[in-house]
Amino acid sequence: MSKENEYKEIFLAEAVESHEELNRLITELEKRPDDKKSVDAIFRITHTLKGNASGMGFKTIADFAHVVEDIFSAIREKKLVLDDQIFSSLFKSIDVLGELIHAVKTGVNVQYRGIKTKLEVILNSLKDNKKTDTEDSKSSDYEETATNNGFPEDDKTTTLPQQKPEGFEYDNNDADTAQKQAADETEPAESSKIIFSDHVQVPVRKLDNLLNLVGELVIERDRIIGLNSEKISTSEYSRLNRISSDLQYSVMDVRLVQVSFLFNKFHRIVRDTASLENKSVSLTLKGTETEIDRNILQIISDSLIHLIRNAIGHGIESMADRKNVGKPEEGNLTLKAISESDAVIIEVSDDGRGIDTNKIREKAIRNGFLTEAEAKNFNDNDIVLMIFEPGFSTADDVSELSGRGVGMDVVKKALDSIGGAVSVTTQKGIGTTFSLRLPASMAVKGTLLFELQHITYAIPLSYTDAVISIRKKEIYKVSNGLVTSHLGKTIPLVFLQDIFELPYANLINESKVLHKTYDSTPADKALNIVIVSYNTRIMGIVVDKLLQQKEIVEKPLMKPFDNVKLINGVTILGNGHVCPVLNVATLFNLIFIRNYTTKKN
Incomplete structure (x- = not known):
């Protein structure tokens, strides 16, 4: 499956789920029109749906969701009061929004301009009412009248002015088209349809159990083939071999997630850590579309946190020190993922001071990790790897982030547990890069x-x-x-x-x-x-x-x-x-x- 189709499926799954939630929320809102939480939730969902649709290039959905979002923005700001007329339009708009989402998959032509125009007219009438209210408030003979969404209390069925919103164009310029749209405003939506997403949410434990069962199947397959290899040609088992292998890799593929799933969580961690250290640090993410087994990502999440905290605490200099050496006051931290055959490389790079190997060598001798003779035989690469030893720290003072001798050894232990490895490249005054080599999957x-x-x-x-x-x-x-x-x-x-x-x-x-x-x-x-x-x-x-x-x-x-x-x-x-x-x-x-x-x- 191409990446475009995969992203399309993900969009549809999220959009269908959002539509179902909109239906639930607006039904609850009709029962309790003063429920601010429901209004806020609907506003957030339509805003997110608008952004996702725009990112995917589904302009019709994005534009329609934008109008619904504006309606609920007006409701939040108490510029628009909910009544039967408004609810009728809102229910119709949610139905049409669902049809537009479903049409992404089916390609069916959806009538949407009528209800979209009606919502736009409501929004425009709010602007007109605001102007009128401003002018009337200046009149000395102003008479206060109870209103309902800009209409007199005794005339709730007054038809909204059918003005054409700015920038809106009908499909055709003839009278018949103005009439495909009037009908669209008044005709009820098609009989309610239940739309199911092509995606289902499955607990990870179920996937793990399924993968274990597939693993047992593969082991049993190999055992049977091995025991009967002398009696029966292995070609007779080729179909069993192929099907079981396809099943195994299909289950493995389900557990793959993009590293962005984890990377995007580090913006806040970088911000908080830099704040504690009184430093200015930006975070750059690269290769976020790279896929890896979710379980591996979970195992190394703590390791990445330690590496990021280490880079900010030990690597990146203070703003004053950076300015003195001609660097920008804001340091930069980069998280990068690279796919390499059956492995994934995750790099944590900083543009800081680099690692002082002489300081590490001195600390190792002083704290009894190495004798002077042993330290002389260690090259710089070996010395740098000392930072992963339990209890080793280069910090002179103990703080919230460093000096306690814990952290970097956690990285090594986590990598060892999954068959990974870490390497370090550093250049004094330029920066340091930690490279984590991880298996793409733990299943095979x-x-x-x-x-x-x-x-x-x-x-x-x-x-x-x-x-x-x-x-x-x-x-x-x-x-x-x-x-x-x-x-x-x-x-x-x-x-x-x-x-x-x-x-x-x-x-x-x-x-x-x-x-x-x-x-x-x-x-x-x-x-x-x-x-x-x-x-x-x-x-x-x-x-x-x-x-x-x-x-x-x-x-x-x-x-x-x-x-x-x-x-x-x-x-x-x-x-x-x-x-x-x-x-x-x-x-x-x-x-x-x-x-x-x-x-x-």
Whole structure:
């Protein structure tokens, strides 16, 4: 479906819902004409409908809604008093408005000019009455007369002057046309029709349950095909394969929402945060039409709040400081979304002072996160990533927004939970950009299957850069670890079996723990390696055997296995076996941050 048709469907769904609410409100208003809340609600709905229709290019609906809006504006301002005549016109106008909305889909020609003219005449008569009242108020022999919407009390059925509103043109200039319109004013609307929207509102929990059931169906499909692959040709299952896959992706598509759903909520957050910091900050949104799984958007919403507060509190300078360095006094914060194959990149950028890596390095040493020797071996990219460590803060003073050592670690934990990653680019005096790489959907995950000790494991493709085969002689011992060369760069290497055999994670610091499998491997043996990356770092993982790429439906670990940090979840393979999914984020943290996991208090 094209974007234009999709937006059209969304407009129709909202417009039908608005029309139904207008019918309810005006019926209630007829019973209680003094109900200000109903009048205000009708005014807001017609105003919104006018704007939406105008944005979609439906000028007839926009113009008609505008007239109805003006009528209720006059009612709100007590310039127009509701009576039977007015209600009759209003009910007719709401009916016609519904027909115009329905005509967007059906293309039916709707008679609307008569009632539109009548409403315009009422509005014009209010202007004329205002002029008359002004002139009469100056007369010394003025006699007050009870009126009803500009008409004498004893002449409520007086016909409004049939003047032609300014700018209004009939379809034709002959008398017959003036008569297709008089009939339109007096004839009742067609027999009432119930119009149903093509959209229905479904609770997210129902979609989640449906997606889980589809996932179970896919697992069962793979199991059946796997068990019967030797007996029956897989082509005989091609139709089942296609239908179940289409069903799976259709349900996934229902859960996709535009990032504008979340982005638009940040205008107020930016305003409030900037106010607390006594700063002036504008917010720019880009790529708001990018689609992502609603559940992922919900999970990372808090992370984006922390990043925005961090950018305003730490990144963007005060107005005085910005002026001193030749920048505009108002800082700029940009939220940008980019769709990239099966991932979505969300960037939070500011034009502030940038991140001072030397200050972070000093704080890390002072607070016991790193020794001086370790800090020297960390490049600027590694040092910047220290801000995501629990309890780390660069703020010198504790305030409402910073200095408490919480916030940025929440970002990392949220991303790890969904298989995402964060990277940081910064330039001193220019600004900083946080890039969040997120899976477009949590329902299906692309993985690479590999074997270790006769057990099949899965590793998410979002972390996988390449697979290579090297000889043992191409691997070298460095301190307590191993390294090899890949694309001209030296990268750390780990035998996954050594990690799995550790009874406790902190034993990884023990001497030669990561050399165990290497030492027992024959010198001429070819080793299968998966090159993985996470948060700008890269590493090689040695496994027994590489299998295939496969899309899986991942299930979380249940108690008591939910504390197994190296395994993120499990899936069921076609042969019915359970396949653990490797937690790459935990593996990286274990290898790269093992030296300061027990920081000083």
